[in-house]
Amino acid sequence: MRVDRLLGWGISAITALGASAPAWAEEVYGQPRPWQLGLQPGVTSLKEGIGDFHNLLLIIITLITIFVLALLVYVMFKFSAKNNPVPSKTSHNTLVEVAWTVVPIMILVVIAVPSFKILYDQERIPEKVDLTIKATGYQWYWGYEYQDQKVAFESRLVEEKDLKPGELRLLTVDNPVVVPVNATIRVLTTASDVVHAWTVPAFGVKKDAYPGRINQLWFKAERIGTYYGQCSELCGTLHGYMPIMVKVVSPEDFAKWMDEAKKKFASEDAEEPKRLAAVRD
Incomplete structure (x- = not known):
């Protein structure tokens, strides 16, 4: 008892x-x-x-x-x-043997059903996509391209000495990704050198970025705010210094940001972001 x-x-x-x-x-x-x-x-x-x-x-x-x-x-x-x-000399028990075979199978079925549903939802890109962004991993920063808007920029870690009050150490970047709330976003991931991974825990997304290959993920953020992630593949000595920062804003604020971004990050060829900082490195 x-x-x-x-x-x-x-x-x-x-x-x-x-x-x-x-x-x-x-x-x-x-x-x-x-x-x-x-x-x-x-x-x-x-x-x-x-x-x-x-x-x-x-x-x-x-x-x-x-x-x-x-x-x-x-x-x-x-x-x-x-x-x-006096120990028992029983060598078989049919009921016990059936139980320890059937019960684990039932447990696995209970686990498998929601698992397959989650995997399906993650991999199935919705037919209607509001925004497509290409994320390219470099050693050690991210490059972003808004494919339809012809906007491309690099996103690099803000060093601790340059942080402003309220900004997070090792997570704040100079040029964050900005997306509208309640919009379906498709992210195409790739890399220019080694394997990286684009990961944002609050969105429930993680996708590897391979050189010479395009992977894709999607998310639909339902809350305005700033969300952080990091590269989740060991990509070199500065692996821990290429964070991901996504700002989810209202549609009106996104439109204003995009107008400014087209002036600041305008690119005739949206397939290749500016690499001036990489040249300096």
């Missing part, structure tokens, strides 16, 4: 912990915070699906761990030499 009670309390505590962890970070969107527990709050349907799947796996693995622990403790006491001086 005591074991049953402890088991119930343990499951309730772990389940509540997993469900409430994202809630503790609700006030901080798009960036990590000190002592954060759980995943970053999502601002896209993709990230919400990932968060729900994470919580489901947390509950399943917790139940499995507690069950195995309880079974081991039970076997240790029930079949110890003191309590069971």
Whole structure:
């Protein structure tokens, strides 16, 4: 009886912990915070699906761990030499063998269904795309091209000595990506040298950028704000210094920004961003 009670309390505590962890970070969107527990709050349907799947796996693995622990403790006491001086010579138990085959299969099916749905949603680019951006990874910064608007620029880390109040160390860039809220954004990823990865946790997106190949991802941010990510592939000595910064703004603010960007970053050939800084390096 005591074991049953402890088991119930343990499951309730772990389940509540997993469900409430994202809630503790609700006030901080798009960036990590000190002592954060759980995943970053999502601002896209993709990230919400990932968060729900994470919580489901947390509950399943917790139940499995507690069950195995309880079974081991039970076997240790029930079949110890003191309590069971004459060991059983049973070699087969059909019911147990069927159970330990069928139950894991059922668990895998429960895991597979939402997993396949998330993968499908991530890889299926919506038919109607509002904006297409090409992200090119360089050692060690990002180049962005708004394909239809003929705008191209480089996005580099702002060094700590140049940060303004409120700007984040190792995450703030000089030229962030700007997109409108509630718009479907397609990002084409590639690289010029080694493998990089374009990742924004709050959007629930991560896609490798390979030289000579184009990959694609999509997201639809439902909340205005600034969101951060980093290259997620080991790409060299300055791998940790090529962050991703995305500003999600209202459609009106995006239109104003684009008018300014066309003057500042206008490019007749949007396929190749300006590389002056790279030449200086």
